[in-house]
Amino acid sequence: MTLAMNQALPPSEELVTIAAIRRPRGLRGEVVAISLSDYPERFAAGLSVWLRPARGAARPAVIERAWFHKNNVILKFVGLNHINDVEPLTGCQVCVPLSARVTPPPDEFFYDDLIGCQVELMSGEGVGTVVDFAPYGGGVLVVERVHPDGQRQEHLVPFVRAICPDVDVTAKRIRIAPPEGLFD
Structure with a gap:
């Protein structure tokens, strides 16, 4: 069986983080990680992943096994069999x-x-650009508006269907129907 350990990441391919490794677990090469995915199947045995340090290049690895324990995911990677690894x-x-x-x-x-994403009113008038997402309540879009004089202003827009009825992430556009006073 050939593992994906030697696969190179195409230079244009972007990586998406699914977990953050906190520390080793035991002596047999297992690690405790915080899952950043809502999909537990992301940690299936045989999955090729990339381990990206804070500094330096990402390196390929393959998940040998994984299980959840106390709000963490325990991961064991193929070929990493000791705490020193x-x-x-x-x-x-x-x-x-x-x-x-x-x-x-x-x-x-x-x-x-x-x-x-560009945020605009249902009429098509531009409001600004989503610069962050805050997970308060159901979620809040942080929208930055640049005024003609160059002044920047942030607005918090609740990310709920009643206010954001048209979301098209492919086109990078969100059309909103804000309640009166939202931008005051």
Whole structure:
């Protein structure tokens, strides 16, 4: 059986983080990680991933096994069989190529797909650009508006269907029907 350990990431491929490694677990090469995915199947045995340190290049790895324990995911990678092999992984992100990302169900979106979307009123008038997403309540878009004089202003727009009825992340556009006074 050939493992994906020697696969190179295409230079144009973006990585998406699915977990963050916190620390080694035991002596047999397991690590404790925080799952950043809503999809537990992302950690299936045999999945090729990239381990990206805070500094330096990402390196390929293959998940040998994974299970959830106390709000964490325990990961064991193929070929890393001792604590000395995984201690340097503390702080690494476990990533997959953007092309391997799970497709969310209809009317659900990934935070990073919302960033950069142009926000406009239902009439087509531009409001600004989504620069962040805050997970307060159901979620809040942080929209930056640049005025003609160059002054920047941030607005918080609740990310709910009543206010954001038309979301098209492919076109990078969100059309909103804000309640009166939202931009005052």
